[in-house]
Amino acid sequence: xxxxxxxxxxxxxxxxxxxxxxxxxxxxxxxxxxxxxxxxxxxxxxxxxxxxxxxxxxxxxxxxxxxxxxxxxxxxxxxxxxxxxxxxxxxxxxxxxxxxxxxxxxxxxxxxxxxxxxxxxxxxxxxxxxxxxxxxxxxxxxxxxxxxxxxxxxxxxxxxxxxxxxxxxxxxxxxxxxxxxxxxxxxxxxxxxxxxxxxxxxxxxxxxxxxxxxxxxxxxxxxxxxxxxxxxxxxxxxxxxxxxxxxxxxxxxxxxxxxxxxxxxxxxxxxxxxxxxxxxxxxxxxxxxxxxxxxxxxxxxxxxxxxxxxxxxxxxxxxx
Numbered sequence: 001x002x003x004x005x006x007x008x009x010x011x012x013x014x015x016x017x018x019x020x021x022x023x024x025x026x027x028x029x030x031x032x033x034x035x036x037x038x039x040x041x042x043x044x045x046x047x048x049x050x051x052x053x054x055x056x057x058x059x060x061x062x063x064x065x066x067x068x069x070x071x072x073x074x075x076x077x078x079x080x081x082x083x084x085x086x087x088x089x090x091x092x093x094x095x096x097x098x099x100x101x102x103x104x105x106x107x108x109x110x111x112x113x114x115x116x117x118x119x120x121x122x123x124x125x126x127x128x129x130x131x132x133x134x135x136x137x138x139x140x141x142x143x144x145x146x147x148x149x150x151x152x153x154x155x156x157x158x159x160x161x162x163x164x165x166x167x168x169x170x171x172x173x174x175x176x177x178x179x180x181x182x183x184x185x186x187x188x189x190x191x192x193x194x195x196x197x198x199x200x201x202x203x204x205x206x207x208x209x210x211x212x213x214x215x216x217x218x219x220x221x222x223x224x225x226x227x228x229x230x231x232x233x234x235x236x237x238x239x240x241x242x243x244x245x246x247x248x249x250x251x252x253x254x255x256x257x258x259x260x261x262x263x264x265x266x267x268x269x270x271x272x273x274x275x276x277x278x279x280x281x282x283x284x285x286x287x288x289x290x291x292x293x294x295x296x297x298x299x300x301x302x303x304x305x306x307x308x309x310x311x312x313x314x315x316x317x318x319x320x
Contacts, residue, residue: 003063004035010067011046012141013133016126017115018068019148020089020107023156025065028096036065043141044069048077067092076115087115102206103163107156125151166201169193174202176210177299179306186211186229188306190299194218196283203227214302220290221281222298233271234258235305237278240293241266243301247292268292 008025010018026037044051048071050059056072066072068088071079073095076086089111093099099108113119114126121127129148136144174191189202189210194217202210203225211229216222224236238257245252250265257263260273268291270279281288293301 002034003061005033005065006035006039006063008036008039008041008065008067009044009059009069010041010145011069012043013137014043014068014145014148015115016129016148016152017087017089017111019129019145020111020152021067021074021087021092022145023149023152024089024092024096024098024104025067027156028098029092032096033065035063039065041142041145048075048079085112085116087112089115101163103156103159106159107152110155111152125155162197162201163206166195166197167206169195169198170201170207174198174207176208177303179212179303181211181231181306181309184229186231186306188212188214188303190214190295192216192218192295199223199225212302212306214298216295216298219281221288222278222291223280223282224278224302226276231276231306232309233276233278235309236302237269237271239301239305240269240278240291240298243293243297244268244291 008022010022014022022041025033030037046069048069050056050066050070056066056070056075059066059070060072065074067074068077069075071077074088074091076083076088076091090099090108093104093108098104110125119126125148128151132144132147136147170191173193174189177188177190179186179188187208187210189207189212191198191202191214193215199213199215201207202213209227211227212231213225213227214222224233226233241252241257241263245265248265252263252265258271260271262270268280268289270282270285270288271277272279279285279288280291291298
């Protein structure tokens with residue numbers, strides 16, 4: 001019969017290290033340590049000895065998991081100091097064999113560095129955790145710990161969303177098309193997806209360092225973003241505005257086709273020149289009407305206009 005783990009033990013005023021270790025146990029250790037996801041948390045004084053001086057293994061046999069205390073398998077402290085490069089969160093991750101998972105990489109790196117070398121940013125998670133302990137732990141110990149865990153949970157959820165969900169969406173829906181952009185060969189990714197991080201995934205090394213990313217959500221709204229390589233979207237916004245107005249039986253004056261912001265007859269499209277984005281609605285403007293341009297026509301226009309960009313830029317320079 002499997003042992004039921006009913007209690008997690010850590011030290012008073014826990015750091016983000018112990019908070020991260022507890023978060024990992026709750027999220028990923030249900031099969032290895034049954035009941036741990038619902039286990040209550042109690043607090044001991046810091047130290048490698050248990051209150052009754054019995055070995056930590058005896059406590060584990062009774063359903064207590066010791067984290068960062070008692071000299072347990074999840075305690076980096078020893079009678080000679082501390083294990084080099086280790087912390088409670090990393091020990092838990094290694095025990096669960098998840099320490100190499102990409103979604104844990106940044107969280108673990110941050111926790112390990114902070115726990116072994118400290119931090120100097122007064123506004124980061126560890127600093128906020130220290131403030132919470134100073135101001136709340138004495139009167140609200142469990143609530144304080146849960147607050148710290150919630151901060152780390154936001155970061156962990158963000159990383160899992162990127163490395164798991166965004167990857168799945170990218171693999172299933174993204175189409176990468178090579179485009180000749182002047183003298184450069186660039187990658188343009190097109191996808192129809194509601195996932196907010198698909199664009200960021202496409203721009204990353206995991207998505208192939210896409211240069212231009214075009215994502216249309218299920219409502220029909222489109223976001224066009226770029227990576228760090230300088231990309232001129234003037235010709236793209238010109239083509240989109242021209243067609244959008246044409247579908248309404250309207251014509252936009254040439255001098256307005258490439259201006260920033262929005263223009264009459266194609267107000268669906270917002271051109272952010274500084275950040276090199278074209279937005280047909282966004283998280284902060286969710287009620288912008290979707291474009292009437294079909295996704296296939298969007299692909300055709302964007303590819304054609306990007307391929308024209310270098311020629312058009314030279315012509316405009318000569319004309320000026």
